[in-house]
Amino acid sequence: MDRQASPRLLVIRRDNIGDLVCTTPLLRALRRQLPQARIECLVTRYNQAVLGGNPDIDALHAYTKAKHREAGETLPGIYGRRIATILDLRRRRFDRVLLPGGGHSSALRFARWVAPQEVLVRDDRDRVAGPHEVEQCCHLLVRMGLDYEAPPPRVMPGEAEAAAMRARLARNRTPWPRRLIALHISARKPSQRWPAERFAALARRLAAEDAGTAFLLLWAPGGQDDPLHPGDDEKAQAVLAAAGNLPVQPVPTLRLEELIAALSLADLVVCGDGGAMHLAAGLGKPIVALFGQSDAARWRPWAVPQRVLQAPSRTVEDIPVGDVFEAVRSLMEEAVQTTASDAGPDGAAAGAPEEGRS
Numbered sequence: 001m002d003r004q005a006s007p008r009l010l011v012i013r014r015d016n017i018g019d020l021v022c023t024t025p026l027l028r029a030l031r032r033q034l035p036q037a038r039i040e041c042l043v044t045r046y047n048q049a050v051l052g053g054n055p056d057i058d059a060l061h062a063y064t065k066a067k068h069r070e071a072g073e074t075l076p077g078i079y080g081r082r083i084a085t086i087l088d089l090r091r092r093r094f095d096r097v098l099l100p101g102g103g104h105s106s107a108l109r110f111a112r113w114v115a116p117q118e119v120l121v122r123d124d125r126d127r128v129a130g131p132h133e134v135e136q137c138c139h140l141l142v143r144m145g146l147d148y149e150a151p152p153p154r155v156m157p158g159e160a161e162a163a164a165m166r167a168r169l170a171r172n173r174t175p176w177p178r179r180l181i182a183l184h185i186s187a188r189k190p191s192q193r194w195p196a197e198r199f200a201a202l203a204r205r206l207a208a209e210d211a212g213t214a215f216l217l218l219w220a221p222g223g224q225d226d227p228l229h230p231g232d233d234e235k236a237q238a239v240l241a242a243a244g245n246l247p248v249q250p251v252p253t254l255r256l257e258e259l260i261a262a263l264s265l266a267d268l269v270v271c272g273d274g275g276a277m278h279l280a281a282g283l284g285k286p287i288v289a290l291f292g293q294s295d296a297a298r299w300r301p302w303a304v305p306q307r308v309l310q311a312p313s314r315t316v317e318d319i320p321v322g323d324v325f326e327a328v329r330s331l332m333e334e335a336v337q338t339t340a341s342d343a344g345p346d347g348a349a350a351g352a353p354e355e356g357r358s
Helices: 017-021 024-033 075-091 105-114 124-129 133-138 159-170 196-209 233-243 256-265 275-282 321-342
Strands: 008-012 038-044 059-063 096-099 118-121 179-184 213-219 248-252 268-272 287-291 306-310
Touching: 008 024, 008 105, 017 275, 024 038, 024 133, 038 075, 059 075, 075 105, 096 105, 105 118, 124 133, 159 248, 159 256, 179 196, 179 256, 179 275, 196 213, 196 233, 196 321, 213 233, 213 256, 233 248, 256 275, 268 275, 268 321, 275 287, 287 321, 306 321
Parallel strands: 008 038, 008 096, 038 059, 096 118, 179 213, 179 268, 213 248, 268 287, 287 306
Antiparallel strands: none
């Protein structure tokens, strides 16, 4: 592809939060290699906050899946807006539509309706790049005649959201803690759920080792019996009760923007494999990731300092507190050593390599 040209590209990614985060390296590479291109994305309303403020794209389009409709929304209204979005995209006359999530029937339908000159679908040919989701997404670059690269993911917290979250935490944490560790306790799959008492026990051990440590307790709000959006209010209360007087700030995150803002303030994140883990990676955070049935080679955090823990049973509940504690401590020691090695002659930290650790 001529790198001086100005192609009009549409990237469609209509699945989960983590999948979309793992597509942001492709967007970064496209912007770097095709600086004159017009790059637009079509995503769902559910995950569009992942790309909010992303400097690598020129426009963001979102539609609502029927299963995500909110109170007061009708199916005819949802489908009517979807048709309007498709017609708008069709008028933009894209040169190429990219489907980095593969050839799912719904994504292919969208691509056909948009009617670009060419549709590029990720398939088995892209596995040569490696096992990770990011690697295979970015292999589409090669098929476009560009250079292969797989840069770090990028998620941008909204400035207003981040400022409001910091102010909220500062009201309860004066002075600001020396180290703020986020504990994200929600997980969609049962095999990825670590018990409440384990999170509390981990916090107690970390606080006992360093009195300057405070914690963000993050979870999806709501009751477990909600058929559409089950939440972890009961689990969060159990963690808080077991944590006692520890400096734990509860932050239920009803909106994705709130979760991104809260994670952006943390120095380190402990979580199960899932959307929050990938958001933390997109924010450049060190992560201790607890894996259950998922394929860690494909879905581990990309390009950030990390420790991935997975029990032989592939059930998160079987990961001991001691293993997670040692993983957190190891990551914190690594951060101290990295800061010291990056310090310049006057003691100021030098810039870290962009690619980080993968």
